[in-house]
Amino acid sequence: xxxxxxxxxxxxxxxxxxxxxxxxxxxxxxxxxxxxxxxxxxxxxxxxxxxxxxxxxxxxxxxxxxxxxxxxxxxxxxxxxxxxxxxxxxxxxxxxxxxxxxxxxxxxxxxxxxxxxxx
Numbered sequence: 001x002x003x004x005x006x007x008x009x010x011x012x013x014x015x016x017x018x019x020x021x022x023x024x025x026x027x028x029x030x031x032x033x034x035x036x037x038x039x040x041x042x043x044x045x046x047x048x049x050x051x052x053x054x055x056x057x058x059x060x061x062x063x064x065x066x067x068x069x070x071x072x073x074x075x076x077x078x079x080x081x082x083x084x085x086x087x088x089x090x091x092x093x094x095x096x097x098x099x100x101x102x103x104x105x106x107x108x109x110x111x112x113x114x115x116x117x118x119x
Contacts, residue, residue, distance in 0.1 A: 004089035008067045014047055014057035017075060019084040029058055030074040031065065031089065040064050044075065065091040 004015045027044045042058040049055070056075065065071065068091070075085035 004073060004087055006065055006071075006089050006091045008065050008091050008093055012057055012059055014055055015089075016053045016055050017085045017087070018052050019054055019075065021082070021084050023054060023084065026078045027056070027075055027084070028078050029056065030076070032072040032074070033066070034070040034072060043078075067091055067093050 006013050006015075023046065027046075029042050029044045031040045031042075032038070044056045044058060047055045047057050071089045071091065073085075073087045073089050074083055076083045
């Protein structure tokens with residue numbers, strides 16, 4: 001799919017996943033900060049299901065995730081600790097609709113210098 005984009009100031013986060021097993025029990029979402037290795041675990045809320053896609057969310061993330069930070073995301077069954085989904089997330093304060101990893105950076109234009117002028 002794509003990398004999960006989270007907003008540092010949203011208390012409730014929701015994102016789609018495709019679990020490796022059918023969800024039939026209580027699941028948790030674990031965020032691990034790639035830089036500091038801090039781990040945050042939250043009970044997942046299953047908002048809705050669309051074919052194989054499962055929309056999960058968490059409550060209470062406000063103040064836990066830091067802006068401009070990457071997180072490893074792990075979704076697992078709490079009873080067996082079996083992992084059903086792994087991904088990577090990036091926390092930003094840019095709106096999700098207009099988010100660009102290149103925001104604020106100059107992109108070099110694609111210039112073709114192989115033009116020849118013959119007279």
